[in-house]
Amino acid sequence: MLQQTQVATVIDYYNRWMQKWPTLQALAQASLEEVNELWAGLGYYSRGKRLQEAARKVVSELAGRMPRTAEDLQKLLPGVGRYTAGAIASISYGQATGVVDGNVIRVLCRLRCIGADSSSPAVIDRLWDMANALVDRSRPGDFNQALMELGATVCVPKAPLCGECPVKQHCRARSRVSTMPKCGPKGLPCMGTRWAGG
Template identity: 70%
Template sequence: MKSSHKKKTKATIKEEETSLSEPSSCHFFNDLPEISAYRSHLLQWYDQNKRELPWRTVAMTEPDVNIRTYAVWVSEIMLQQTQVATVIDYYDKWMKRWPTVENLAAATLEEVNQMWAGLGYYSRGRRLHEGAKKVVSDLNGQMPRCTEGLLKLLPGVGRYTAGAIGSIALGQVTGAVDGNVIRVLCRVRAIGADSTGPVVTEALWKIANTIVDTERPGDFNQAMMELGARVCTPKSPLCSQCPIQTHCHAFRKVSIKQEQDSKRLQSKLASKLNTSVPEIENCCKFSKFIL
């Protein structure tokens, strides 16, 4: 019994992944007006509810593109597998000590490890240090100016990190798919297949690159992450507070299911009442015997 269940599950997942490889009105955004409305609703919510974070302030106010890119890069590496609240103090201390990529490159690895103590995953700090030295020695101190360059030239920078830095610091029109964004997109487009599979991963990146706001790509990507972290949470999501609820297929499916279940329950209750309550004529006949 167990083995047949596993086979069925794998077959279902394979079928779902196959369906994602072809355009679908359910799993993808194909309507331009809906994309425009989605962007507008999300960014309006973000502007009103975003957290004031030091790296966001730098991204918005720092005119020097080299410092801005470096600052966002540091924040993204620190935020890997670490909560925002924990990162803030470390980030502030780091940027105060090494405000530029040249400053970091001149530091020793021992100093970097001391500054990183408590954040965990020390390899992240080492990769930042290695990357800073590479930028200074190989790139004349200039941080890469595009997403592709960030991905190819900086150690420890993967597809998501390059997309995040590129959009936030450089204004590159690219999506950024992290764990929070995966959850939001899977719910919004009702994708039930394994999100770690290659077909689904590519589908999610395709969706992210389709809907990212072309004028405010950095804010849009941060809004998606913020939504996943604070509203579209793994457990007990706050759907009533979601700015993109009208675009969410999962919410729609759940609402329909709840409505159907409610009607079935009401029907069962009505049926029980009808069979258990005697007719009024019978009540009258019975009352004669009592009298």
């Protein structure tokens, strides 16, 4: 539900969803019409459909057992991509894997002063490498949620709150965000760009 949608928007929908379908088995038995009805107003209706398809697959083909690793989640469940798989595996099952969404891209690019094209597959792969290298091995779910929340509330696209940032002492772009090269198709790495391990 949180894919491309803010937490504040999702909360009521999530609560109604969990009240109606508290288990994968219950969701698997729902009709697509019921799913779409409860999803109404949230947008991106294919997300609800994919959730239901995944629930049906877990119940009918995986003996009711949810895949527990990012790799298996992505391989076995329809509509589960790299980000969703990493979020589920780290938050629900404690797998030490990173996540990369728009908020995390912004935080990592600013932290390391990267002005490269963040839509480039090569750059995205490097950001995933960085996220995987940085993730706290003992609390990966908490770490990933904190990184996403940091990007959503402090390291925001415009007028970031650098003075309130808990990682400001490590940030190469601190208080220079307005002068950094913009990420985008013509973005260039800024001076001193360093990747994970480099």
